[in-house]
Amino acid sequence: MRTFAKSMLSAAVLGTTLAAAATSSLAADRVLLKTPVAFGTNLPALGTTITWVADRLDKVSDGSIRMKIYEPGKLVSPPEILDAVSSGKVNSGYATAGYWQGKIPAAALFSAVPFGPEAGEYMAWLYYGNGMNLYQEMYDSAGYNVKVLPCAILSPETSGWFSKPIEKPEDLQGLNMRFFGLGASVMEKLGVGTVQLPGGEIFGALEKGAIDATEFSQPAIDTRLGLNKIVKYNYFPGWHQQATIFELLVNKDAWNGMSEGQQAVVETTCMASVTNSIAEGEAMQFPVMADARQNGVEIRYWNQTMLDTFSEKWQEVAAEKSAEDPFFKKVWDDLSQFRQGYDLWESNAFLPRKQAN
Structure with missing residues (x-):
């Protein structure tokens, strides 16, 4: 932040x-x-x-x-x-x-x-x-x-807990994953089967193999649910x-x-x-992340190829949903116009984001 x-x-x-x-x-x-x-x-x-x-x-x-x-x-x-x-x-x-x-x-x-x-x-x-x-x-x-x-x-939330490294878009194909909101539509475009489970059901679904990966919330909340005990690759940033x-x-x-x-x-x-x-x-968040790292969790930052792919697919989703629903388009257009104006402030006012360690 x-x-x-x-x-x-x-x-x-x-x-x-x-x-x-x-x-x-x-x-x-x-x-x-x-x-x-x-x-x-x-x-x-x-x-x-x-x-x-x-x-x-x-x-x-x-x-x-x-x-x-x-x-x-x-x-x-x-x-x-x-x-x-x-x-x-x-x-x-x-x-x-x-x-x-x-x-x-x-x-x-x-x-x-x-x-x-x-x-x-x-x-x-x-x-x-x-x-x-x-x-x-x-x-x-x-x-x-x-x-x-x-x-x-x-x-921001974490954008996923996985049992294996995800280095390229093809690594996502065929996974079953708990995912929320508009981000789920993005993941589906990349061949991921998504389901929206309540927090209390995620651990059991991972443990039984009903899902292969998940996102839920911030590290402190995810750790409370025990997700770090089953899957060890935790990806950031929470682009979704x-x-x-x-x-x-x-x-x-x-x-x-x-x-x-x-x-x-x-x-x-x-x-x-x-x-x-x-x-x-x-x-x-940071004390929980530090403790998780010491206990075998690999904190990873999405490579640029993955971030670019997520962004490209999100633009497709936004365009499709705008075409399907007039009020979605009305809100999306208004938010987008505000953000275009805000970019002038943001690009000049803030220091560059620190790179992940």
């Missing part, structure tokens, strides 16, 4: 806004957000973020807003969260929009985009470009009765997920029933959570 991630810690100034919003929320009815989540809260950064949000909502609102978290599958299964929130079965839910790409193709663009944007650029587009307008429009136009709030963001957005969905009727102060508390807490989540994720 670029140094932008560190500067995000200045978001502490949001505390003033939170305090003011909390004062006005005291006069409103109390709100209980019943929130099924897509990721176990035992998973660092991936799952602990929403528990941080729940704690802060209670404290900042002086108890006016409380959140009860339901672990994956306890109240609603992860794939059903969007429908459950929209219908009012639950009044909120926490997941990532990439889970809905089968229903809403453009949803994947609000989750993780191959070859960027990175976290800072992604947030710039969301909050100060046209991203948030398009994000809400996507759900509205698809008929979902939800208010969407970005509520966490993770910096340079940053991943996680969303809090709130039923619109429930949202409209909150006071303006309560809405501001939820919105600002989620913005603060974006800062907290990326800081937590950035801080915990």
